[in-house]
Every structure is written in C-alpha cells, then in structure tokens.
Amino acid sequence: MRQFTAVVNPAAGSAGGASDLLTLAKLLREAGAELQTRYSRSLDHARELAREAGGQGRVVLAVGGDGIAGGIGGALSGTGAVLGLVPAGRGNDFARALGRTGRAIDAPALAETLLHGEPRTVDTIEVTSAVHPGTSVLGSVYAGVDAVANRYANTSTWLSGAASYYVGGARAVAGWRPVTYRITVDGVEHEERGYTVVAANSGFYGFGRNIAPGALLDDGLLDVVVIRHGPRRLFFSIMNELKSGAHLARPQVRVLRGREVRIEADRAVPYGADGEVDAALPVTVRVQPGALRVLA
Structure with a gap:
C-alpha cells in the first residue's frame, strides 16, 4: 500500500x-x-x-x-x-x-x-537565469504582458478565480509598451516585436487559457508561442480566442518548437513560471524529457 x-x-x-x-x-x-x-x-x-x-x-x-x-x-x-x-x-x-x-x-x-x-512519465522544464540558476518547473515559462497580468492577479485582494485574471490582463495591456524580443530556439535566432513569448510544456496557463494547443507533456519538446505587436483591441480578441485555440490562425501569432529556448528583450521585462512571477529576462529554458512520474 x-x-x-x-x-x-x-x-x-x-x-x-x-x-x-x-x-x-x-x-x-x-x-x-x-x-x-x-x-x-x-x-x-x-x-x-x-x-x-x-x-x-x-x-x-x-x-x-x-x-x-x-x-x-x-x-x-x-x-x-x-x-x-x-x-x-x-x-x-x-x-x-x-x-x-x-x-x-x-x-x-x-x-x-x-x-x-500507474504513474505517467512527463517532461519538465529547467529554468536558468540570474534568479533561477537551474530551477525545474512543470507547465510553462512566459515573458511579457502575461507575466505582468499574472502578478496583478496574484496580488488581487478583492477578486478571485477567472475574474482576477481578466482584470489583471486588462490592467497589464493598458499600460504595456511594445518590446522587441530575441528568441533563440535550438540555436536559431528569431526577432519579434510584440506582447509576449510563452515556452510551453503544458498548453494551459492563466486560468484555463489554452495558449499552446499543440503542446504535449511527453514529446520532449517545448512549444514557443509569440504574440506579435498589434492594436490593443486585437490583443484582447486574441485573449478571448485562447479557450478554443482559434488564435493560432491569426497572423500575429507565431509558433516555434524546440528543446532549448533563450528569451531576451530590449528592455527589462518580467517573466514567470507556473504562476509565480519574480524575475526578469533574459532566461533560458530547456526541456527535461521524462523527468517526472505523476499519478494522473
């Protein structure tokens, strides 16, 4: 037993x-x-x-x-x-x-x-930065406006559940200035100006938003979702589409895939992992295939 x-x-x-x-x-x-x-x-x-x-x-x-x-x-x-x-x-x-x-x-x-x-074997993510010198997490690492939104949601004293994430998101987008990200995936560099970059082992974050519908917990890869710059109203439309995955059809959404991802930016940008936000870019994330046994 x-x-x-x-x-x-x-x-x-x-x-x-x-x-x-x-x-x-x-x-x-x-x-x-x-x-x-x-x-x-x-x-x-x-x-x-x-x-x-x-x-x-x-x-x-x-x-x-x-x-x-x-x-x-x-x-x-x-x-x-x-x-x-x-x-x-x-x-x-x-x-x-x-x-x-x-x-x-x-x-x-x-x-x-x-x-x-029977335990299921899943991948985990190794996070390396000045604050996290080799910390492992499970779901995703996200940098940009969603990290700001999550910080607002976590510190809310008068809202809970989905409402705290929606209000936090609105506050974050209202004060957001575009960022130029440099995203290096398995040695190949990509430059994008936009709102956020998410390196996902699990597709879900932010209270059920399916940011990376193609992400699998056991494929040895990370799905990297980039939401490029556009009008604020467009960003809110994309956020509303995350439940269904329809956002992937938008030209402002780009998906990359790889085993190691480094995210940098042209100004100080916060990043978070699995609901916790306490650091700033740059950060390097690596998939750790089959590293954890889970009863699920």
Whole structure:
C-alpha cells in the first residue's frame, strides 16, 4: 500500500481545498494507506518538504494551485519520486493538462487514481537565469504582458478565480509598451516585436487559457508561442480566442518548437513560471524529457 505526504499551500485560492483534502484523506486512510499532512510556509519550504518525503519513497501530494504544483514537481524532477496533484488553487492549469475536467475535485475518483493508478512519465522544464540558476518547473515559462497580468492577479485582494485574471490582463495591456524580443530556439535566432513569448510544456496557463494547443507533456519538446505587436483591441480578441485555440490562425501569432529556448528583450521585462512571477529576462529554458512520474 502506498504511503503519502500531502504538502499543503494554506493560501491556495480554493475555499474548498481544506474540505477536499479531508474527504480525500478519509478515503485514503480507509483503504489502508498512510497519509501525513505538512503545511508549507513558502514555496522553498514546500520544495524542501517534497524532497524529504520523496527521498523516503513516499508519494508526494501537491495540494494547492499551479505555484505549489510547479514548485513540488520541479523539486521531484529527476529524482524518481512520484507526484500526485490535489488541485485546490485558482488556475490548476497543470492538472487541466493532465486531463482534469470541472472545478470540483472528485475525491473518490482521485483516491482510486492515487491508490492504484500507474504513474505517467512527463517532461519538465529547467529554468536558468540570474534568479533561477537551474530551477525545474512543470507547465510553462512566459515573458511579457502575461507575466505582468499574472502578478496583478496574484496580488488581487478583492477578486478571485477567472475574474482576477481578466482584470489583471486588462490592467497589464493598458499600460504595456511594445518590446522587441530575441528568441533563440535550438540555436536559431528569431526577432519579434510584440506582447509576449510563452515556452510551453503544458498548453494551459492563466486560468484555463489554452495558449499552446499543440503542446504535449511527453514529446520532449517545448512549444514557443509569440504574440506579435498589434492594436490593443486585437490583443484582447486574441485573449478571448485562447479557450478554443482559434488564435493560432491569426497572423500575429507565431509558433516555434524546440528543446532549448533563450528569451531576451530590449528592455527589462518580467517573466514567470507556473504562476509565480519574480524575475526578469533574459532566461533560458530547456526541456527535461521524462523527468517526472505523476499519478494522473
């Protein structure tokens, strides 16, 4: 019988996260599994707890949103340890890429997967910059207006869920000045003037926006989506098309694909990874094929 350590983000955006975990814990223990619950003080602390539990051969459950999922998944990348997701945050985009549907957690189905499912092997992303000297994450690295928008959403005290991302996006675009990006993919340089560059392992980010519909978690490649410069109203139209993938037909959207991507810009531009924004370009990202085992 598997042994579990749940690493919980107490500040996760879902009010139902605590009750979801209680229901899930009851089902796991009734089945005979051992479950420890640890509360993280910070993302670094969550990584530390995850490495400790994974080193003991325990399945590590990331309870929260994309920040803690990406932090814990990155900490376990390359270790052989197994990750399980209990999506209790606002976006839950990596869980969505793994096939989760709906906003509520189906505790019985999740318990069955955690107890008896076979781990799936997925790729991770190594992020290298002045702030991140070799940090691993799961979903995507994004630079530009979306990083600014995500920062607004994460610091919002009066909005939650999708509303915080929409309002954050509007604020970011309203104050945005075009940037010239230099994007080097597997040694080939591309220069684009625009709003954002996203290097995606998972297609989803920003509360269910499918920025890279062709991205696969296990193909050993990153999909690099560039949204070029255009009128602000056009950018909002593209944002509305992200749910369906229709944005890919726009001439302002360019998709590249490769294993290693370096993103630079002609001025200071923030970038983020898996919902966390705390650094500025330049950044280099590399795919790490088959580096993580996930119960999904």
